[in-house]
Amino acid sequence: MNKNGPALAVLALALAATLAAGPAFAQWKWQDESGRTEYGDMPPPGASATRLKPLPGVSSGTARGSTPAAGTPTPPSTAEQEQAFRRRQMEAQDAEKKQLADAQRADQMRERCTQARGYLAGLENTGRVVRFSETGERQYLDDAQVEEAKARARKDVADLCR
Numbered sequence: 001m002n003k004n005g006p007a008l009a010v011l012a013l014a015l016a017a018t019l020a021a022g023p024a025f026a027q028w029k030w031q032d033e034s035g036r037t038e039y040g041d042m043p044p045p046g047a048s049a050t051r052l053k054p055l056p057g058v059s060s061g062t063a064r065g066s067t068p069a070a071g072t073p074t075p076p077s078t079a080e081q082e083q084a085f086r087r088r089q090m091e092a093q094d095a096e097k098k099q100l101a102d103a104q105r106a107d108q109m110r111e112r113c114t115q116a117r118g119y120l121a122g123l124e125n126t127g128r129v130v131r132f133s134e135t136g137e138r139q140y141l142d143d144a145q146v147e148e149a150k151a152r153a154r155k156d157v158a159d160l161c162r
């Protein structure tokens with residue numbers, strides 16, 4: 001008997017087990033033109049293939065480097081995901097800027113409303129109304145001018161204090 005006989009028998013057994021386990025490591029299953037079922041890591045182009053098991057860490061969809069089955073959406077690439085993330089960041093920043101500008105406008109409107117109400121209250125509660133000319137001289141308004149100023153102040157309050 002050959003002294004390498006047991007070693008060759010073990011090697012032959014290991015080779016047979018490896019070949020038999022081939023479909024266990026395969027990612028795809030399909031049928032060839034003759035109707036025979038084939039297993040492999042990559043189905044041939046145009047074959048109607050079925051995914052046997054997902055790769056570790058891949059929950060659904062197709063694995064990197066594999067051919068998706070017909071009708072299966074491909075996940076976005078890393079560059080597309082990064083671009084979408086940056087777009088969402090820009091949109092969030094724009095929304096924040098708009099919100100800040102809206103808040104500033106609202107504060108300005110409240111301030112103008114307060115000023116208009118104060119001016120109207122001053123017109124209604126004082127006996128004589130004085131304005132100063134461009135040269136700095138005092139000019140007292142007559143009753144008609146005071147009523148005209150009150151009407152304008154009421155309109156400003158109505159417009160500004162909504």
